[in-house]
Amino acid sequence: MRRTAGLRNALVRTAAAAGAALAVVAVALTAQGTQRQDPGPGDATATAPGISGITVTRRTGGGFEALVVHDSKKPGEPRISRYAHRPGKAPRVVPLDWRGAGEPVDLEAVDRVPGRPGEYIALASEGIGYRVRDAGDAGVEVLDLFPLPGISEGDNFEGFALAPTARPGVMVAVWADRGQDDRPATLYAARMVLNQYGEPRFGPVRTAELRAPYPVLDVRHASDLTITATGELLVSSASDPGDEGPFDSAVYRAGHVGLDDAGTVRLTLAEAPRTRATFEGHKVEALACVPGTRQAAIGTDDEANGGALLTAALCG
Numbered sequence: 001m002r003r004t005a006g007l008r009n010a011l012v013r014t015a016a017a018a019g020a021a022l023a024v025v026a027v028a029l030t031a032q033g034t035q036r037q038d039p040g041p042g043d044a045t046a047t048a049p050g051i052s053g054i055t056v057t058r059r060t061g062g063g064f065e066a067l068v069v070h071d072s073k074k075p076g077e078p079r080i081s082r083y084a085h086r087p088g089k090a091p092r093v094v095p096l097d098w099r100g101a102g103e104p105v106d107l108e109a110v111d112r113v114p115g116r117p118g119e120y121i122a123l124a125s126e127g128i129g130y131r132v133r134d135a136g137d138a139g140v141e142v143l144d145l146f147p148l149p150g151i152s153e154g155d156n157f158e159g160f161a162l163a164p165t166a167r168p169g170v171m172v173a174v175w176a177d178r179g180q181d182d183r184p185a186t187l188y189a190a191r192m193v194l195n196q197y198g199e200p201r202f203g204p205v206r207t208a209e210l211r212a213p214y215p216v217l218d219v220r221h222a223s224d225l226t227i228t229a230t231g232e233l234l235v236s237s238a239s240d241p242g243d244e245g246p247f248d249s250a251v252y253r254a255g256h257v258g259l260d261d262a263g264t265v266r267l268t269l270a271e272a273p274r275t276r277a278t279f280e281g282h283k284v285e286a287l288a289c290v291p292g293t294r295q296a297a298i299g300t301d302d303e304a305n306g307g308a309l310l311t312a313a314l315c316g
Contacts, residue, residue: 049078050301051309052158053109053224054286055120057134062087064290067134068299068309069107069122071285079107080122080132080140085297085309097139104130108157108285109224114164114171116194119143123160123175127151131198148175149202150188156180158285159225159235162192165259169193172265173202174233174257176210176222184209185222187233189257189267206267212237214250214275223249224287226296228315231258233269234276234296236284243303249284251276251298251314276314289315 052071056064063085070078084092098104106125113119113131120140122130131144148157159176173192179185187210191203212221218241225235233255239248253276255269279298286299296314301307 050283050303050307051286051299052107052301053122053160054083054288054297054299054309055111056288056290056297057112059290059292060084060086064297066288066297067110067120067140068286069110071106071108071125071301072103073105075103079103080110083309085311091309098142099135099139100142101130101145104128109160109175111160111162111226111288113194114162115169119198121160121162121200123148123157125156125158127155127157129160129200131200144197144199146200148188149190150205150207155186158220158223159287161225161227163227163231163257167259167263170259170263172227172257172259173200174225174227174267176225176235178223179210179219179221181219184211185220185235186210187222187225187254187267187269189265191259191263191265203265206265208255208267208269210235210254210269210273212250213252213273214278215239215248217241223283223285225254226287226289226315227257228289229291230316231256233257234287234289234314235273236287236298238283238285240283245281245283245303245305247281247283247300247302249279249282249300251279251284251287251296251312277312279310282308282310 049070051068053069056066066083078095079098082094104124108125110122118134127148132140135141155177158178163172171192174189177186190205218239220238223236223238235254253274282300285301288297294313294316298310
């Protein structure tokens, strides 16, 4: 059943944009094989909105800058922020104005658009994509709104990623309904191009069901995903029994995605997904690779305990 009414409401929703101060704690971690990443005595989370999606915009020496989105639902709450990760220093986080369209509700993922510097796609949980431009100090400007193909009743999207291909202007898009407990996550993959007006156009959609190897209770099987430079799919999962927790999460290798010689999307999932790292006490909702490195940026939304940004050597 198509969610026509919900999409129409999202496309016409308007509200005034506003920002609020946001603090995020950066914790450097290393994951080799499967390790539990336990918060140490000096680690903490901020009593501020958590991170529901992340994309790295550029490397800065030993650190990086990123755009992060928040699953805010009320007018005036922050939707998107600029984050500067600086090893050994306090992070710098700047909430950004959301311009050109009404405030979105429940943003869950964001990724950069390959070949379009300064452009990104942010995804709301109901399946509405927002193509935006980073306008620097002026915030982000919405260029286009669009529904993902194949949206069905009950879908709750928490992951979205784009990857370039060898074909000029052709990308691979992957997105995921998160699943819950006995209901597996559903991964979707399709070719994507932008037409002359910059509007996304999708090819045939491939789907596959996915169950996380960890956690096992109150589990969201796909709380975010990213595509590595080699086409590997990294997926995060999270145990969420309620706003008070306790939370637990993992990042695991789920399979591969890419185009074959005929230009057809191939989505291949592992028969037994492999857990790379676990994160006790955190609800991981954001995952991205830092370009040119093995580091992954991992954002959490720990509800009353705010958000944290972790790093781990998971990419490549």
